[in-house]
Amino acid sequence: DTGVSQNPRHKITKRGQNVTFRCDPISEHNRLYWYRQTLGQGPEFLTYFQNEAQLEKSRLLSDRFSAERPKGSFSTLEIQRTEQGDSAMYLCASSRDRGLETQYFGPGTRLLVL
Amino acid sequence: GQSLEQPSEVTAVEGAIVQINCTYQTSGFYGLSWYQQHDGGAPTFLSYNALDGLEETGRFSSFLSRSDSYGYLLLQELQMKDSASYFCARHYNQGGKLIFGQGTELSVKP
Numbered sequence: 001d002t003g004v005s006q007n008p009r010h011k012i013t014k015r016g017q018n019v020t021f022r023c024d025p026i027s028e029h030n031r032l033y034w035y036r037q038t039l040g041q042g043p044e045f046l047t048y049f050q051n052e053a054q055l056e057k058s059r060l061l062s063d064r065f066s067a068e069r070p071k072g073s074f075s076t077l078e079i080q081r082t083e084q085g086d087s088a089m090y091l092c093a094s095s096r097d098r099g100l101e102t103q104y105f106g107p108g109t110r111l112l113v114l
Numbered sequence: 115g116q117s118l119e120q121p122s123e124v125t126a127v128e129g130a131i132v133q134i135n136c137t138y139q140t141s142g143f144y145g146l147s148w149y150q151q152h153d154g155g156a157p158t159f160l161s162y163n164a165l166d167g168l169e170e171t172g173r174f175s176s177f178l179s180r181s182d183s184y185g186y187l188l189l190q191e192l193q194m195k196d197s198a199s200y201f202c203a204r205h206y207n208q209g210g211k212l213i214f215g216q217g218t219e220l221s222v223k224p
Contacts, residue, residue, distance in 0.1 A: 033211065042201050042214030043157060056210060091156065102147070103212060105156040 002026075004106035006092050012112045013082055020078045021109045025094030032075050033103060034067055035091040043091055043105075049075060050097055082113045118202055118215035125221045126192055134187045134218045136202035144205040146185045147212065148176050152198045160200075161187065189220070197222045 005024045013019050025032045030051050035043035046065065047057045051072035064082075069075040079086055089110050093103040118138045126132040136146065145164040149157035161169050163178035163185060175188040189196055199219050203212040 035212075040216070042203070042217050043212075045211035045213065048211060058211075102159050102162060104159065105149075107156045 004092055004094050004104055006090075006106040006109050008109060009107060010110050010112075012114065014114050015082060015084060017082055018078065018080045019082060019111065020076050021090055021092075021111075022074060022076050023092030023094075023106060024074045025092070026104060028096065029094035029104075030072070030097040031095045031101070031103075032069055033093040033095075034075070034077050035093065035105075037089045037091055037108070038087075046077075079111075082111075084113050087111055087113045118204060118213065120200075120202055120215040120218045122216065123219040123221070125223060127223050128192055128194060130192050131188065131190050132192060132220065134189075134200050134202075134220070136185045136187075136215055138183050138185075138202070138204050140183050142206050143180070143183075144207060146176070146178055147203045147205065148174075148187045149201045149203060149214075150198050151201065151217070157201060192222050194222050194224070196220060 007022045033048040034046040037043045045058055046061055047067050049069040052069050064080045067077045089108045091108045092106045095101040095103045120136045147162045148160040150160050151157045160174050161171055161176035163169055163176050166178055166180055168177045173190045178185040199217040201214050201217045203214045206213055
């Protein structure tokens, strides 16, 4: 069990550019979650998958954000036309799919939009 | 109907016991988890309550009262390394999203 991994760990981009982040969940976990965290706040839910199906997406999530999990393993989160307000830590978590299961978080990708 | 309230900061001394409270709104409640996060690190799972009562895991315990919409995290024998942010998070439905509080920053002094 190698834990949840995320790449890259840090990303600096200019406003208007597109960025893509990757998350590799714990291998036997079918559920995968994306959260965003800004300084001094708790993580905020963005979206989650059960296998390859995207089951819920936050209403706060702009249409510039899209997430995929094509084979039910790793996931990508893309932000198009980045804005300075997108600067945050993007966290991925995974869990088993038996009822209420603990979510285990990856180290996050810290995004800075200049 | 999803928000959680917890104190923004708590200070305690090494060896002491500290309690971090969390109140939540009741709609769609399935359980309460607690996470620890050090500066720049990932949230780390500490404890979880679905039913009323106390769950003990080493120096950390968590309590839930569903009738009072209230829970707390109890940290015993505080160590300097316990200085971190602590988040309560409610399970909004089975297997779905977690809704986090804004976090309590714990400072442990010598």
